[in-house]
Amino acid sequence: MKLTRSLVFGGALLVFFAALPYIGLHVAWVLPSTVNVVNSTGTLEVLALCFIFAGVALGYDVIFGFTGLLSLGPVMYFATGVYVFDITLTRWNWPLAPALALTFGVSLVLAVVLGAIALRVSGIAFTMVTLAFAQAFYYLIEDNPHGLTGGDTGLALSSVRLPEFMSGAVSNTRNLYWIAFGFLVVAYAVVWLVTESATGHVLVAIRENERRLEVLGIEPFRYKLAAYTLSSMVATGGGVAYILLIGTAVPSAVASTTVTLSILIMVVLGGAGTRWGAVTGAMLYVYLQQYLLKVAAEPSFASMPSVLRVPLSQPQFLLGTIFVLFVIFVPGGLAGLASRRSRSLKVTQREGRRRV
Amino acid sequence: MSVFVALTFSGVALGAIYFLAASGLSLIYGLMDILNFAHGLFMTLGAYAAWDVATHVPVSWGAPFVFVVALVAAVAGGALAAGLTEVLVIRPLYGRPVSQILVTIGLDLAVTGLLLGGFGSNSLSVPVPLWMMEASHIGGVNLPNADFVALLGGVVILVALEWFLRRTRYGIIIRAGVENRAMVSALGINVARAFSVVFVIGGAMAGVAGLLYAVVFSGDLISPTQGDSLLIFAFIVVVIGGLGSIRGSAIAALMVGLVQDYTNFYWGSHSGMAEIGNLSVVLLLALVLEWRPRGLFGSTL
Amino acid sequence: MTNAVHVEDLHVSIAGSHVLQGVSFEVPSSGVTSLLGRNGVGKTTTLRALLGLVAGTGSVHIMGTEVLGWPTHRIVRLGVGYVPEDRDVFSALTVEENLRLAEQTSEPRYDEVYTLFPELRERRRQRAGTLSGGQQQMVSIARALLNGWPLLLVDEPSKGLAPRLVSELAEVLERAATLATILLVEQNLALVKRLAQRIIVLDHGEVVHVGVAGELDDPLMARRFLGVAGAL
Numbered sequence: 001m002k003l004t005r006s007l008v009f010g011g012a013l014l015v016f017f018a019a020l021p022y023i024g025l026h027v028a029w030v031l032p033s034t035v036n037v038v039n040s041t042g043t044l045e046v047l048a049l050c051f052i053f054a055g056v057a058l059g060y061d062v063i064f065g066f067t068g069l070l071s072l073g074p075v076m077y078f079a080t081g082v083y084v085f086d087i088t089l090t091r092w093n094w095p096l097a098p099a100l101a102l103t104f105g106v107s108l109v110l111a112v113v114l115g116a117i118a119l120r121v122s123g124i125a126f127t128m129v130t131l132a133f134a135q136a137f138y139y140l141i142e143d144n145p146h147g148l149t150g151g152d153t154g155l156a157l158s159s160v161r162l163p164e165f166m167s168g169a170v171s172n173t174r175n176l177y178w179i180a181f182g183f184l185v186v187a188y189a190v191v192w193l194v195t196e197s198a199t200g201h202v203l204v205a206i207r208e209n210e211r212r213l214e215v216l217g218i219e220p221f222r223y224k225l226a227a228y229t230l231s232s233m234v235a236t237g238g239g240v241a242y243i244l245l246i247g248t249a250v251p252s253a254v255a256s257t258t259v260t261l262s263i264l265i266m267v268v269l270g271g272a273g274t275r276w277g278a279v280t281g282a283m284l285y286v287y288l289q290q291y292l293l294k295v296a297a298e299p300s301f302a303s304m305p306s307v308l309r310v311p312l313s314q315p316q317f318l319l320g321t322i323f324v325l326f327v328i329f330v331p332g333g334l335a336g337l338a339s340r341r342s343r344s345l346k347v348t349q350r351e352g353r354r355r356v
Numbered sequence: 357m358s359v360f361v362a363l364t365f366s367g368v369a370l371g372a373i374y375f376l377a378a379s380g381l382s383l384i385y386g387l388m389d390i391l392n393f394a395h396g397l398f399m400t401l402g403a404y405a406a407w408d409v410a411t412h413v414p415v416s417w418g419a420p421f422v423f424v425v426a427l428v429a430a431v432a433g434g435a436l437a438a439g440l441t442e443v444l445v446i447r448p449l450y451g452r453p454v455s456q457i458l459v460t461i462g463l464d465l466a467v468t469g470l471l472l473g474g475f476g477s478n479s480l481s482v483p484v485p486l487w488m489m490e491a492s493h494i495g496g497v498n499l500p501n502a503d504f505v506a507l508l509g510g511v512v513i514l515v516a517l518e519w520f521l522r523r524t525r526y527g528i529i530i531r532a533g534v535e536n537r538a539m540v541s542a543l544g545i546n547v548a549r550a551f552s553v554v555f556v557i558g559g560a561m562a563g564v565a566g567l568l569y570a571v572v573f574s575g576d577l578i579s580p581t582q583g584d585s586l587l588i589f590a591f592i593v594v595v596i597g598g599l600g601s602i603r604g605s606a607i608a609a610l611m612v613g614l615v616q617d618y619t620n621f622y623w624g625s626h627s628g629m630a631e632i633g634n635l636s637v638v639l640l641l642a643l644v645l646e647w648r649p650r651g652l653f654g655s656t657l
Numbered sequence: 658m659t660n661a662v663h664v665e666d667l668h669v670s671i672a673g674s675h676v677l678q679g680v681s682f683e684v685p686s687s688g689v690t691s692l693l694g695r696n697g698v699g700k701t702t703t704l705r706a707l708l709g710l711v712a713g714t715g716s717v718h719i720m721g722t723e724v725l726g727w728p729t730h731r732i733v734r735l736g737v738g739y740v741p742e743d744r745d746v747f748s749a750l751t752v753e754e755n756l757r758l759a760e761q762t763s764e765p766r767y768d769e770v771y772t773l774f775p776e777l778r779e780r781r782r783q784r785a786g787t788l789s790g791g792q793q794q795m796v797s798i799a800r801a802l803l804n805g806w807p808l809l810l811v812d813e814p815s816k817g818l819a820p821r822l823v824s825e826l827a828e829v830l831e832r833a834a835t836l837a838t839i840l841l842v843e844q845n846l847a848l849v850k851r852l853a854q855r856i857i858v859l860d861h862g863e864v865v866h867v868g869v870a871g872e873l874d875d876p877l878m879a880r881r882f883l884g885v886a887g888a889l
Binding site for chain 1: 445641
């Protein structure tokens with residue numbers, strides 16, 4: 001019964017977003033682009049960005065929400081997707097398929113090796129180690145070793161070896177939108193399969209009470225590493241979709257800790273430990289961020305007194321504030337609002353136990 | 357040889373600032389289990405408070421006096437920011453440690469965003485006495501005077517903190533609370549008040565760190581995101597030293613400062629290795645954790 | 658005269674398991690009352706709930722005041738000394754610092770405490786973590802006695818102590834009992850019989866028997882309540 005309902009609902013959403021590029025409806029106010037048409041290039045681009053981060057957030061939810069490990073390193077694997085793919089195509093002139101293979105291969109090796117090191121410690125130390133690795137990765141990219149990454153100036157994607165329909169041309173925005181959407185659908189399917197499987201239940205058990213698992217003779221380390229790796233690979237997929245869509249890799253936009261924190265905020269806003277929550281939180285976050293930027297650029301905005309204009313023109317300020325209010329007043333995120341009672345109870349119990 | 361001495365000296369000065377940044381973080385973590393992401397914000401706000409006050413004090417008072425006033429403003433700014441944070445967003449979330457971490461992340465983003473909106477991403481210049489831009493010639497080596505200020509700041513705070521933790525009742529409460537918070541309250545002590553004290557002290561030290569970092573290592577310039585980059589190193593220092601250990605933080609801060617300074621100088625000029633100092637610090641962290649997962653000094657003060 | 662402790666229908670859940678399922682009992686305001694039961698029936702949880710260290714529902718009166726939901730430090734300041742299971746001394750602090758931490762009145766009774774435990778005076782600058790188990794237990798009891806409070810909650814004080822130390826402990830608690838009401842959780846039946854006048858028996862998170870300590874002389878009773886032979 002519940003399954004049928006969510007299948008119908010999910011199917012409807014799938015059809016709606018897949019068909020959206022054909023909807024030429026005129027809508028005032030709510031669109032993130034200055035052109036008030038639903039299938040305008042600007043709006044499609046913003047939505048594609050929403051899908052990409054929704055997928056990445058979903059992957060991150062596997063390690064953070066489901067397994068209960070506060071990793072601050074997802075941006076590293078996102079950046080791996082962006083840069084390795086970009087470098088192989090642009091600097092080395094590889095064809096698409098080997099470029100993809102290398103990108104995911106690098107990500108897999110990185111995730112397994114660094115994950116194994118980071119998971120030697122637990123709790124806050126794990127969080128800090130993942131943060132430090134991600135930061136080191138950022139420095140490495142900024143360093144522009146052998147002129148590969150382009151450093152602070154960034155590295156534009158060359159579309160010479162890409163199939164025609166994928167290139168960054170404006171006429172291809174619709175295709176890139178579908179690629180981004182396809183990435184989200186695949187990510188959702190993978191995460192759905194994993195979290196509903198026996199492995200998924202072990203992950204939740206690790207979050208709830210790791211020691212009890214050890215008593216049962218289950219080695220949590222392997223499962224934690226698997227969750228870490230899965231979530232990293234999904235982030236890498238998001239990175240590939242991102243560079244195809246945006247066409248330029250800049251360290252501050254794709255490799256800095258701010259990106260990690262944004263992903264964390266998306267998941268918490270939506271509701272950690274729920275698939276729909278992560279997706280909704282990310283879509284809303286990215287959409288709002290882009291929308292607020294548009295609003296702040298409007299001429300009427302400049303005439304406002306600076307007390308209002310300055311805070312309102314900073315998406316970072318508004319989103320940070322919303323996030324703080326959510327953490328305090330809406331502990332389960334959007335998904336928690338939807339099923340308030342059962343969910344918020346779980347969160348308090350879980351946190352209560354961590355304290356003990 | 358003289359190059360090495362000068363290099364070591366500036367590494368130690370950098371370490372002193374890392375200690376200032378990390379010790380408050382470590383205390384807050386030790387007592388409250390909070391990984392305080394707003395700590396970088398406290399540093400930034402301390403520096404901005406110093407800048408604001410220093411640019412409003414009449415120059416006729418004399419540069420050294422203006423700098424002292426700026427330092428006091430940094431302490432007050434950091435402490436005030438930390439106190440408000442504790443009361444307004446940390447306190448409502450007692451018993452929910454993960455949410456407490458998240459809320460500090462949100463606060464950091466929000467207020468940094470506000471600063472970016474208000475001041476722009478450009479750097480502002482803090483007025484400092486001319487003396488601090490010069491160097492002293494000691495034993496054949498030129499040592500920047502600003503480094504002495506950093507070193508002095510680090511030592512003064514270390515001594516004051518040790519005194520506070522060993523000799524005062526609040527200090528004893530904090531050391532006991534790091535070990536077993538529940539038992540402290542079972543002796544009739546209001547631990548929540550100790551939380552506020554720790555936050556305010558941590559914030560005050562962060563304010564000093566923010567100002568001194570700007571003055572010593574960033575050419576008297578402050579910017580809204582400066583605290584966040586310093587925060588990462590403070591985190592690394594805290595983990596290497598052992599969460600909750602002040603002495604651990606002091607030693608780890610020296611290690612990190614020196615490693616960063618040496619590697620930067622000897623290899624940083626090679627092409628594509630400009631970030632070698634930062635990278636080697638992360639490598640140091642990985643090595644220490646492989647050897648001692650709890651850091652150098654476990655979890656006692 | 659009001660009871661020192663009055664518990665009514667106390668329920669506590671920890672990590673999803675219902676540890677106390679409607680516990681009710683009274684502790685009159687003098688002498689020693691012992692809380693008995695097998696391992697894991699909720700004795701320690703009961704003491705912790707009285708102090709607000711774990712959350713519960715129902716009603717808890719300490720010296721006539723309803724305290725359920727109060728923060729721990731306020732409950733303690735009503736006049737409750739607590740000697741936890743496993744002593745919980747602060748190992749990084751010196752003996753003196755451990756005691757100083759416990760000061761809640763303007764006239765802490767250092768003389769009395771140091772007379773009772775002369776060894777602690779000698780070792781007052783030693784870190785508590787380096788003390789023997791017996792000495793740590795002294796620190797823990799000394800902390801609870803320092804303020805001369807009318808009610809003591811004492812959790813398994815003899816656990817892990819050598820037999821010689823147990824009899825020393827009994828003397829100390831006997832002295833303490835002349836000054837304060839004691840609620841004692843203890844597995845050592847000999848010690849209970851020596852100190853306690855009244856017994857309360859818990860099983861599966863409920864009170865199953867209230868009686869006098871003399872009943873424990875009957876080995877069958879002892880076995881029934883505690884699942885152990887009375888020989889202990």
